Amino acid sequence: MNSNETLLIIYKAIDILNEEQEEKIIKSPETRLFGSKGLLDSIGLVNLITVIEEIVETETGHYITIANEKAMLDTSSPFKSIETLNKHIMELINENEKQA
């Protein structure tokens, strides 16, 4: 899976969340998600991760755990922006595909 395909998955998740909330998440790789100047609080991040995991499983058949050890240990958090999250998700899906 390439980064454009995983980015589309993230955008689909954002569409779902934007329908449910007043403060919209802008669909751009530069959008800061979590942490300093991030749009999301912990609850918002849980919501986003949950929806993304659901879409990944539905569309690819792979179940990924986005909040995994790598994400927690990474000094540069994958949850910082859409771009960093996209890279992290792409790696997870590709690792999963290799193992399958």
Place this chain on the structure above:
Amino acid sequence: MKSKLEPRVVLITGTSRGIGRYLANHFLSKGDYVIGCSRTAGTISSERYKHYSLEITDDTSILLMFSDIRKEFKRLDILINNAAINPDIAFSVLVCSDAIHRAFETNIIAVMKICKEAVKMMVRKKKGRIINISSMAAKLEVPGESVYTATKVALNSYTKVLAKEVNAFGITVNGVAPSAIKTDLSARIDQDALMDVLARNAIPDFGEMEDVVNLIDFLVDDRSHAVTGQTIYLGGV
């Protein structure tokens, strides 16, 4: 939870015997779907019961079970973390380190991992009930039960914190600490010593399964949405 006409999807760990098995049969008798798991083969026969023989400390087995639940049931309404072990009843200096690890892995670490997956399923539905089966040992602090007690105290703290984290998603998390009930687990304890411990309670006798069921029915009820982060002791501990 769902109206009485709509069956709920209930996951209970440790359903091969004792409280877990009793609870599974209780929810089945109400028309709900029950998913159970244990290290051994399933002992419940029902069209609405699905059993997973697995080791709850094994991450992959847990993830596969949840993947199945998502595919087959699409949702999870109630999670009851019941599976627990008490591997070495002895004074702390005599307990082997393997027993300490096994107790913590089963009684608290596995619960955390299962809750993580369950919460993710409940978040999107904006509703869910999580019950962690605790123990009177957490309050009575009985000599010889240091490891088991420590795991249950940890479970009580985890229950409180998780309740705060998931309240925004309509999920409640509570602990149920039964008085000693006649199960395989309690049968392993010296019965005279157990009666001495029970004598410290307002009700100085064994509890009944039905007491546990009654409390859990209350906690999973829709109307109990404001009851969360509590560990409720039965028997007047």
